[in-house]
Amino acid sequence: MNVGDTLALKKSDLAMFFASLAHEMRLVAPKRRFGGDVIFDVVESPTQIAWDYGHDIYPPKRFVLPHYEDLFGYRADGEVRFEDLGEAPMQAIVGIRSCDVTAIRFQEKFFSSQIVDPYFKARSDNTVLFSLVCNTPPKKECFCICCDAGPYLDSGFDVELTDLGDRLLYRIGSEKGLKASEPGGHMLAPADGEDRAERKRIELEADSLFATEAYLAKAILFISADEVPDKIWEELGSTCFRCAACTNLCPVCTCYTVDDRREDDGSCVRCRSWDSCQYAGFTREASDHNPRPTFGSRVQRRFYHKASYQYITRDGRHGCVGCGRCVSACLTKLDLPSVVKRIRRSMEEYLQPLPSGEVRP
């Protein structure tokens, strides 16, 4: 086996294959919960994996950037002592969607540029991503196709699985993926021409099935040039419920805060948890000055990160993978496709010539 190989895995061997891998690392996969909810979680047995899981809400990013995470402990009674509490278990995230793979690769880049984040790096180094191609978009809110992040990938995965009916197409994308293929390697066979043709057919069909569109290009143009009038941002901000679900559930968002927690024994723990640019307290400075004082300005900030040239230049892509979680998690309509649409429409209005025939400056 080599990186770049395209193989096939029989579905009847699937549980056995991942059971062999489970000897090497823990398996994180979509699991069914109460009332049909699906959440990525540690599975004790591959039989718990909900392969046909459809739609999940809580992005698997939490296995590389935990929602709440203890970083280190310290005592300050007399001599100051530190204890590293970072955890980085070997893990395979199995069944992860293409959009979430793309997002984790984005985060890896972010957390290793300039200052390397050791906690994140240790976790992501120990994580193997087994992505699953979406033969059909799992929910109507999906728009990865507009974000170059799915429904299937050319690269970025460690292993990519495509459901071909009675078997899975198995593509090895990296050295990590190659190594993780070894324990069950005897169950993998070379893929044949029919398998590849079937995969091609699935790609074409999947591409045609998206219900949500986000014509980002024009919006990126307006947002990057700071041409969207403040009035539009403030109108958008006025409907915000300030819950921050959009950033919590965004698989790309990386912002966090730290708190020190005092334990019963008097020691302290530095805890990191997800934070949000949508909170006033996130950008308020010690002097009380807030560079993002209004809800509209914070919505603008978010979209500047999600859809502007500056970040495309810096990170190689815009900060959205089209997973659709902001669509289903927002209490109002401040998800990316809706905001992009509102910006496009209001800009069309805004850019109309004035009644005098003049064009706006």
Next chain:
Amino acid sequence: MVDTPTICGFCSCGCALYVEPTGRRVAALCPSANHPVSTGRLCIKGWNATPALAGEHRLRTPLVRKADKLETASWEEAISVTVSALKQAEPAKIGVIGSAKTTNEECYQLARLARDVIGTPNVDCGCRFYDASLIPGLLETTGVPGSQVGMDAITAAGSILVVGANVMDQLPHVGSRIQDAVENGCKVVAVDPRTSRLAPQAAMFLNPKPGTDLAWLRAMAKSIIERRLYADGVPEMQGFEELVSSLDGVDAGRLAEQCGLSAESIAEAAELLASNPRTIVMFGLGVMQQAESTATIKALADIALLLGGKVMPLRGQNNAQGACDMGLLPDMLAGYAPLPDGAAPGLDAARMLRACATGEIEALLIFGENVALSAPSTQETIDALGKARFVAVADMYLTETAQLADVVFPACSFLEKDGTFTNIERRVQRVRKVIDPPGQARSDLEITAGLASALGSSISADPAEVMAEIAANVPLYSGVSYEALEESWGSPWPCDGAAPRLAAIPPGILPGGAAEPVADPDFPMRMIAGRINFHQQTGTMACRSPILAREYPKSFVEMNEADAEALKIRAGNLVNISTKSGTLTRLLLLSEAVPRGCVHVPHFFGGDSPNALVSYQPDPISGVPAYKACAVKVEAAG
């Protein structure tokens, strides 16, 4: 690992969320996608719930006051001190105040502890300081002491009247559905002295003077009847004649003017609601804490009934509905059953507190309600608690109330116990223990059963057993069982059988039926007390969340620029807001949303509460103190 979902314990929406424990801490939290309320979404408080509950100052052991200091004690000692204090008092001089934040099972057993074990009629819950006025108000009109509709009905509504509720901030899932409704063509009429964040959704936003709701509602009812805007069959409804005659001689124009509105705008609002059927009438604490809250609620129910619509009271606390359903009330038993023949109602929570000062109440048990801040007139309340011979408090933290207690029991948060909550749509939902309580903390159910046992009675501390007992004794809950709640998200208790009747809307109790009291030249402004998005109740939980507490680090008030100019104060100045009951000092901000003559005083973290300024003057029917429209003086501080 994330296991089974539980129900959020902040507001009454009742979202399902998943929590992943690691030891005593929480590692993850997310909403349920398939739950009928949360539908994959949470509000800011839901998302930040866990740090609020796992704060480092959680009580871990019981405390007993010794030589005027609260000292760590064992459970045995705390219970035995409490029981001997209870035995020394006549039962009629003992009061029990429960919490609308605790589970149905805890509320039910607490009411039993009070009535059956201690033998006192003085039992009530924290709703007395919030929304208990809806019980008499709605039982006598719609016949349903709660919402008649579920969350789904909001998105399908043709029109919605929202009175006295900052719904976008306080009940985000209701607010979100109102936005969806508007997108579907629903017409919203919002009525609030202060323009709230509902304004962008509202077809009409009326700003009456604070405290004048009863008066403009009379004008609106009159307008509906005069213009025959009511639904088919309404003239045959019970109470129609009485309603019509109670409005005889109402001069809608004069009334509207007294409220700061016009007769035309009231008529226009009535027509807008009537011409968009499937009307829902919503009202919040802005109504339920007024001087004549019960009468105002009846008038609102009349508007709904006249238009063939439904009523949805916007209750604040997560289990306000359940606590009342369970009979934590001085004048009704579980399921709103009447007291046995000849039994006189006990004192309500507000009266119990005041009775501590006169010696009528000698011993008080308070479970999970921070009365020192939630009751009016903070200094008076604290003094009264100081005069009680014995006070025991069960709470998660050493609250302002617990600091005054003789015995403090460390209680569990909603993540640390099993039970059920009943949400705003009457849905009975399963609360599950997902993390272990800190130290020796126990659930209120265990504490209640422990006290009963020490008093020589046995009551169950097993939530499933208690629910089976509730289901057997309370007809509204007859369909509820833990087995069934393992299979589904639970359903609203039935309300189809209720027979609605229209209530008369007589003029208010003010002399000459005036819409508002004569202005006191010493206290010329009106206080609009409310909550900000990040706050909840007295802040016991919310102020412990670093992110929630971070949003507004300084407490403030808001005023209209013209008023500030007249008083020669500027934005950023410190101002004193005072009444005869007390003074608050806050930072002044200017806001166009606040009408002239008013000052908006948000509830805030750290005990700095507008309740301190309010007197105990209650609504004459429900006993809920009049927290709203309080007359205040505003001046520069220092």
